[in-house]
Amino acid sequence: xxxxxxxxxxxxxxxxxxxxxxxxxxxxxxxxxxxxxxxxxxxxxxxxxxxxxxxxxxxxxxxxxxxxxxxxxxxxxxxxxxxxxxxxxxxxxxxxxxxxxxxxxxxxxxxxxxxxxxxxxxxxxxxxxxxxxxxxxxxxxxxxxxxxxxxxxxxxxxxxxxxxxxxxxxxxxxxxxxxxxxxxxxxxxxxxxxxxxxxxxxxxxxxxxxxxxxxxxxxxxxxxxxxxxxxxxxxxxxxxxxxxxxxxxxxxxxxxxxxxxxxxxxxxxxxxxxxxxxxxxxxxxxxxxxxxxxxxxxxxxxxxxxxxxxxxxxxxxxxxxxxxxxxxxxxxxxxxxxxxxxxxxxxxxxxxx
Amino acid sequence: xxxxxxxxxxxxxxxxxxxxxxxxxxxxxxxxxxxxxxxxxxxxxxxxxxxxxxxxxxxxxxxxxxxxxxxxxxxxxxxxxxxxxxxxxxxxxxxxxxxxxxxxxxxxxxxxxxxxxxxxxxxxxxxxxxxxxxxxxxxxxxxxxxxxxxxxxxxxxxxxxxxxx
Numbered sequence: 001x002x003x004x005x006x007x008x009x010x011x012x013x014x015x016x017x018x019x020x021x022x023x024x025x026x027x028x029x030x031x032x033x034x035x036x037x038x039x040x041x042x043x044x045x046x047x048x049x050x051x052x053x054x055x056x057x058x059x060x061x062x063x064x065x066x067x068x069x070x071x072x073x074x075x076x077x078x079x080x081x082x083x084x085x086x087x088x089x090x091x092x093x094x095x096x097x098x099x100x101x102x103x104x105x106x107x108x109x110x111x112x113x114x115x116x117x118x119x120x121x122x123x124x125x126x127x128x129x130x131x132x133x134x135x136x137x138x139x140x141x142x143x144x145x146x147x148x149x150x151x152x153x154x155x156x157x158x159x160x161x162x163x164x165x166x167x168x169x170x171x172x173x174x175x176x177x178x179x180x181x182x183x184x185x186x187x188x189x190x191x192x193x194x195x196x197x198x199x200x201x202x203x204x205x206x207x208x209x210x211x212x213x214x215x216x217x218x219x220x221x222x223x224x225x226x227x228x229x230x231x232x233x234x235x236x237x238x239x240x241x242x243x244x245x246x247x248x249x250x251x252x253x254x255x256x257x258x259x260x261x262x263x264x265x266x267x268x269x270x271x272x273x274x275x276x277x278x279x280x281x282x283x284x285x286x287x288x289x290x291x292x293x294x295x296x297x298x299x300x301x302x303x304x305x306x307x308x309x310x311x312x313x314x315x316x317x318x319x320x321x322x323x324x325x326x327x328x329x330x331x332x333x334x335x336x337x338x339x340x341x342x343x344x345x346x347x348x349x350x351x352x353x
Numbered sequence: 354x355x356x357x358x359x360x361x362x363x364x365x366x367x368x369x370x371x372x373x374x375x376x377x378x379x380x381x382x383x384x385x386x387x388x389x390x391x392x393x394x395x396x397x398x399x400x401x402x403x404x405x406x407x408x409x410x411x412x413x414x415x416x417x418x419x420x421x422x423x424x425x426x427x428x429x430x431x432x433x434x435x436x437x438x439x440x441x442x443x444x445x446x447x448x449x450x451x452x453x454x455x456x457x458x459x460x461x462x463x464x465x466x467x468x469x470x471x472x473x474x475x476x477x478x479x480x481x482x483x484x485x486x487x488x489x490x491x492x493x494x495x496x497x498x499x500x501x502x503x504x505x506x507x508x509x510x511x512x513x514x515x516x517x518x
Contacts, residue, residue, distance in 0.1 A: 039387040044395075203373070312383040313376065 014113050018095050026248040027057035029303060033248075036304070037311045064241035072142070072234050079141035084235065084242035087134030091249040094127045098256050099182045101266055101291030109182065111288055120181035121173070124257060125166055128212055131250065132158040135214070135221060135231045138243070142234035150230025153318065154221035157211055160325035161218075165208035167333035171201040171340040172261050185265030189272075193264040200336045202262045204329055209254035211325070214247060216310040223315060255302035263298050266291035405513030408466050408479040411457060414511075415501040421476035424452040428468035428477050436461035437468060455500060459485055459493045469514075478510050 031046065031054065038045030046053035071077060097120040101111035109115035117123060132155055139151015172194040173179065176187040188194055195202050211218040222230030232243045259265060271294070275287065316324070368374050394401060403409065414421045424441035442453030468477045480502065487493040504511075 036387070039391075040383045042386065042389055042391050044391055044393040047395075308380060308383065312379045 010110070011113070014110070018113055019092060022092060022095065022249055022252070023245070025252060026245050027061065029248045029251065029307075030057045030060070030244075032303075033307050033310075036307050040308075040311045061241060064238050067237040069237040069239060072144075074143045075234060076141040076143065079137050080234070081239075083134050083138035083141060084239045084246070085134075086137065087131065087246040088242045088249070090127055090131045090134065091246045091253060094124060094253045095256075097123050097181055098260060099185060099265065100295050101288045102182070103285060103288035111292065112182070115182070116180075118178075118180045121169065121179045121184070121261070124181075124253075125162075125169070128165075128250075128253065129158060129162055131212075131246070134243075134246065138235070139221075139231040142231070144234055146227045146229075147231050147233045150221040150223075150227045150233075153227075154214065154231065157214075157218065157220060157321060157325075160322060161208040161211035161329070164204055164325065164329035164333045165212060167330070167337060168198075168201040168204040168208065169261065171198045171336045172205075174337075174340050174344060176261075181260050181265075185260055185267065188264035189267050191264070191267070191269030193262065193267070195262045195264075198262065198336070198340070200332065201340075202258075204333050204336065205262065206258065207324075207329065209258065210306070210309065211321075213250040213254050213306075215251060215306060217313040217315050218321065219310075219315060220318060220321060251303065251306050252299070255299045255306065258302055259295060259298045266294040266298075268294055403481045403483065405509035406517075407481050407483075408464050410459070410480050410482040410485060410495075411462065411464075411466075411468055411477055411500075412480045412482070412502040412507070413452075413455065413497070413500045414476050414478060414507060415503050419446075419448075420451065420497075420501055421474050422452050422455065423448060423450045423474055423476070424455075425450075425473065427471045427473065431467045431471045433465060433467065434461040434463050436463075452497065455497045457495050457500060459487065459495055460490065470518075475511070475514065478507060478514065480507065480510065 034056070035045040035053070037043075046056040049055040049059045071080060096114040097112065097117050099109065099112040099115065103110045135154040136151040139147045139149070139154070142148070172184070175194055175197055176184040178184055178187065210216075214221050220230075221227075222232065227233075232240050235243060271290075272287075275290065362370070424439050426439045426441070429437040429439045436458045438454065438456045438458075439452050440454040441450050443449055444451055464479070466479050469479050472478075
């Protein structure tokens with residue numbers, strides 16, 4: 001046992017849990033995406049594999065694994081192979097800093113993969129921007145005009161919306177006063193969610209999150225009527241599957257970010273005071289589980305919202321996308337910062353804050 | 354110089370221009386749609402039974418004392434896709450002729466129903482059978498063994514023909 005330090009072992013277990021839970025959640029997101037879209041279109045949706053079709057995603061993955069992996073002759077083979085790995089790897093790496101709850105053993109929070117990172121939010125933003133490399137590389141290495149267009153669109157779109165996303169977050173940061181995600185969650189405890197103080201920032205962040213995850217109505221990089229399949233035209237088999245998976249994990253990442261930054265993480269007003277009275281207080285594993293449950297409960301409506309919007313709104317035209325990003329969202333995000341700053345200064349002057 | 358502008362952007366009201374209320378309207382529409390009933394038929398379990406007017410696989414009527422067909426060859430003659438082949442034979446019965454060979458190539462058949470229309474004996478009629486799956490070309494050529502269907506199973510179609518033809 002001496003060979004493996006306890007810390008490494010715990011980290012290994014945490015990584016194993018997070019990666020596997022992520023994959024299973026992504027699989028069920030695909031299932032629910034298909035099911036919800038079916039309900040919205042008066043269809044039935046997958047119902048053949050397993051009870052209610054619950055095993056459909058696993059059948060899909062099995063199909064993707066057993067499919068022939070076609071690599072077209074003229075692609076840049078090295079980057080063609082690396083691109084999906086970057087996509088999925090980066091999207092999973094994001095979960096290193098997201099705290100799902102608080103449970104300390106020896107001063108270390110067990111409910112996050114890498115707890116206590118003081119620049120957690122910057123890490124999140126950095127990872128979500130690097131994610132675009134996967135898509136752009138895929139588009140470029142495919143040696144196909146449509147793929148290249150998709151990759152370029154993705155890069156342009158990411159840069160445009162990254163700005164408003166980051167600026168929208170600054171408002172929330174000014175209130176929370178920390179980049180550490182755990183601190184951000186704690187600062188919102190007791191119902192002081194950033195959503196109520198930053199409604200404009202919340203909307204801007206949400207819209208930018210849609211653009212960041214390449215989901216409809218911002219799914220221009222893979223716009224099938226114009227670009228065949230966009231960046232994943234030349235991919236088949238599990239490489240395509242990895243892109244697909246990365247999209248759903250990104251969706252989950254965006255929901256986690258919204259939950260942590262705007263919806264107070266695992267906070268529900270009066271829940272934890274009453275739990276403490278009932279004897280479940282900090283240090284009780286049950287509390288950590290309840291916190292995780294609440295966190296997950298907040299993710300579900302957000303994920304539903306993502307799916308709901310995809311099947312309701314038509315895709316933007318490219319110029320409309322750029323107009324919205326640069327002429328509307330960016331000024332609004334800047335105005336949001338200014339407004340937050342003014343209000344905070346006034347409140348501080350009168351000693352309220 | 355004095356062009357009256359009437360673009361879509363100018364026609365929109367302020368609330369339409371900021372998109373969000375319209376998006377909410379669209380979202381509420383799809384949300385309501387989620388609870389509407391579906392009309393999907395779970396096919397292999399729930400099968401659709403067509404009405405008498407349905408033109409499925411053409412079949413030959415089999416009565417108690419043998420087939421109705423007298424092998425006149427009109428159906429073969431009228432068939433626009435040349436799907437039917439008839440060879441006549443002779444018997445000592447009252448009805449002197451019978452089809453020694455009657456084949457319909459289902460890969461050629463276009464379900465037009467001309468054979469049924471032209472038949473003087475009402476011997477070839479369109480059935481309700483729409484599940485036509487073949488694994489080879491030879492299998493798709495149906496002979497008398499598969500074409501002859503007892504008259505009891507074809508009452509709907511015969512009634513329809515009597516009523517509307």
